[in-house]
Amino acid sequence: MPTSSSVTRPLTLIAELSYRCPLRCPYCSNPLEIGKLAYRDELVTGDWVRVFGEAARLGVLQLALTGGEPMLRRDLPQLCEAARDAGLYTSLITAGTLFDAARARELRRAGLDHVQISIQSSDPDDNDRIAGNRSFVKKIAAARLARRLGFPLTINCVLHRHNLDRIDEILELALELGAQRLELANTQYYGWAVLNQAALMPTREQLEHAEAAVNRFRQRVGPQLDILWVLPDYYEDLPKPCMGGWARTALVVVPNGDVLPCQAASTIPGLAIDNVRERSLEWIWNESDAFTRFRGTDWMQEPCRTCPLGRQQEDFGGCRCQAMRLTGDAAATDPVCRFSADHHQVAQARDAAHGGEFIYRTLRPIAGRLR
Amino acid sequence: MTRPRLVTGARLHYDAVRSQHVLLVPEGIVRLNPSAVAVLELCDGERDLDAIVGTLSERYDGADVSDDVRGLVSAMSAKGLVVDADV
Numbered sequence: 001m002p003t004s005s006s007v008t009r010p011l012t013l014i015a016e017l018s019y020r021c022p023l024r025c026p027y028c029s030n031p032l033e034i035g036k037l038a039y040r041d042e043l044v045t046g047d048w049v050r051v052f053g054e055a056a057r058l059g060v061l062q063l064a065l066t067g068g069e070p071m072l073r074r075d076l077p078q079l080c081e082a083a084r085d086a087g088l089y090t091s092l093i094t095a096g097t098l099f100d101a102a103r104a105r106e107l108r109r110a111g112l113d114h115v116q117i118s119i120q121s122s123d124p125d126d127n128d129r130i131a132g133n134r135s136f137v138k139k140i141a142a143a144r145l146a147r148r149l150g151f152p153l154t155i156n157c158v159l160h161r162h163n164l165d166r167i168d169e170i171l172e173l174a175l176e177l178g179a180q181r182l183e184l185a186n187t188q189y190y191g192w193a194v195l196n197q198a199a200l201m202p203t204r205e206q207l208e209h210a211e212a213a214v215n216r217f218r219q220r221v222g223p224q225l226d227i228l229w230v231l232p233d234y235y236e237d238l239p240k241p242c243m244g245g246w247a248r249t250a251l252v253v254v255p256n257g258d259v260l261p262c263q264a265a266s267t268i269p270g271l272a273i274d275n276v277r278e279r280s281l282e283w284i285w286n287e288s289d290a291f292t293r294f295r296g297t298d299w300m301q302e303p304c305r306t307c308p309l310g311r312q313q314e315d316f317g318g319c320r321c322q323a324m325r326l327t328g329d330a331a332a333t334d335p336v337c338r339f340s341a342d343h344h345q346v347a348q349a350r351d352a353a354h355g356g357e358f359i360y361r362t363l364r365p366i367a368g369r370l371r
Numbered sequence: 372m373t374r375p376r377l378v379t380g381a382r383l384h385y386d387a388v389r390s391q392h393v394l395l396v397p398e399g400i401v402r403l404n405p406s407a408v409a410v411l412e413l414c415d416g417e418r419d420l421d422a423i424v425g426t427l428s429e430r431y432d433g434a435d436v437s438d439d440v441r442g443l444v445s446a447m448s449a450k451g452l453v454v455d456a457d458v
Contacts, residue, residue: 009388011400059388061400089382089395114380114397152380152397180379180451181397223451 007286007295009059012250013088014066014263015051017079018042019255019363021069023095024132025120026358027158027193027200029263030068035363042255045075047276049082051253054281056086060251066093068255071103077110084111091116093156096142097135104142108149115146116154116183121162122169130162132360140177147178154181159210159232160200161355167210171217175225182225184214186232189349190264190321192361201353207232234346238311239318239334246294246320251285259284261291264321268330294320299331303339374456375423375444376416381452383411396452410443416456420444 019034033039043051052063063083070076071094083090092107096117119139120130127136146153155174157163163170167184174182186207187193187200214229233240243250247261254260257276265271272289285291293299297312304317317323318334326335326345335342359366377383382395383403392408394401403411409430413423420441427436447453 057388059386061384061386061393061395062398064398087384089384091397113382113395116397150379152378154397223449224454226451 008248010055010249010251010285011060012062012064013052013055013060014064014250014252015048015070016252016254016263017048017065017067017070017073017076019068020072021067021095021361022097022133023069023135024360024362025130025158025192026132026196026360027160027187027191028361029188029191029193030361031191031264031266032195032366033266034068034361035365039255042073043253043257043276045078047257048075048079051276051281052079052083052086052088054276055251056088058282058285061089063088063090064093065090069095069098071095071098076103077106080107080110080112089113091154094118094142095131095135096139097133099138099142099145101145104145104149104151108151112151114154115151116156116181117143117146118156118158119170119173120157122166122173126163126166130358132358143177143179152181153177153179154183155179156183156185158185158187159202160187161202161206161353162200164202164206164210167213168217171213171227175221179225181228183228183230184210185228185230188230188233189325190267192359194325195359195366197349198352198354199356199358201234201350201355202232203353204235204350207235233319233322233336234350236336237338237343238309239315239336241315242319242322242334245316247285247291248295248316251281259288259290261294262321265290267321268324271330294331301331301333303337304333308339372420372444372448372453372455374416374419375414375448375453376456377411377414378452378454383408394452401452406439407443410440411447411453414444414453 019030019039080090090112091114092112093116117139120127124136128134157170189197214227218227231240243262252260252263258273274284274288300317318336320330323332323334324330327342333340335345380397384393384395386393392403394403413426424437424440428434444453
């Protein structure tokens, strides 16, 4: 375990305020167990206010208010005020369907810095089919409202087999809405996306076509619209630096106060997870099992331990949750890596893609549908 | 670039935990040295580049800061962090 003095300080707090959501996206990054009783026991306003203060003292500068749908929290303006008082730069990550003029103005007054609105497609019918909810018209209205009130706007679109071919339209829509940033997040296979992997997995041709379109658009439009292209890691042969390294820059606090190094870490069996109701954020960051288990490089096995490309500090061994899921060992090399003995599993997942029906996100038990 | 201003949503902030000036932007943190802070504080969408150069030159006993100011504003503008208030 690294000593406290060698531990970097976090820059980002991801606050998942609630797992309730009007949308039912089949790639939601929330856990499959969102319906379970523990997650319904949401932190109260005072808990979050204390957590924001602790986060700022720990070195956090950026706060993401997300969910589920954070707009379902009636105390959202109070939370924004508390974040502003703590000196945090606050982003609201919303589906946009509840972002009406009265609430948006209230959030503006409360000091919210930035609004990020998701779209599921540039096509209204496709959007509503993927979201499992008639939401496109409200999302577009919300985006225009955010700009009218002077918020910087990010449009987020998770990309997959069912919307990649609309990439040109998605780029133009973001530009027309006056977005400052566009996050094109190729689906990462966690949470509900695992259940829908074969339906969501794109073809290589789709990805190559989309990436070329993004590059042409960047050339044409320049820095007024900053585009983040999240790599489709199943088509890579070196792993991504997941979360910028385990417990290196970010903390995730889930609705009931559990604190995790990433949104998917609860899928790693045996990881002792602490809660802000019992422990300070500082203790959890520095001392908890969940944060210290895979911090640094001492935990690495071969081939990471003697990485032939010297990438230990570049990709940090990739993703622990993906290693767990594909190899059964959370300390293994991420199988996306071509040096992993399990790399063939990634190729198999690509080949198994069929683009079939979705299993939509739900708070109801889904145990019967899991392998 | 006539009258530079910080892009919508950008905020100068002093990170007391790390004793470091930063520019906070949507989902991003840009670390700044003290001279960059001095320039960006004057990028208010009112002053033009000559006025910013003049103000800083006066502050630093008549030093020629023109190239430094123009270089910084141009680099920040290429990254989309500083924009022209007149566009």
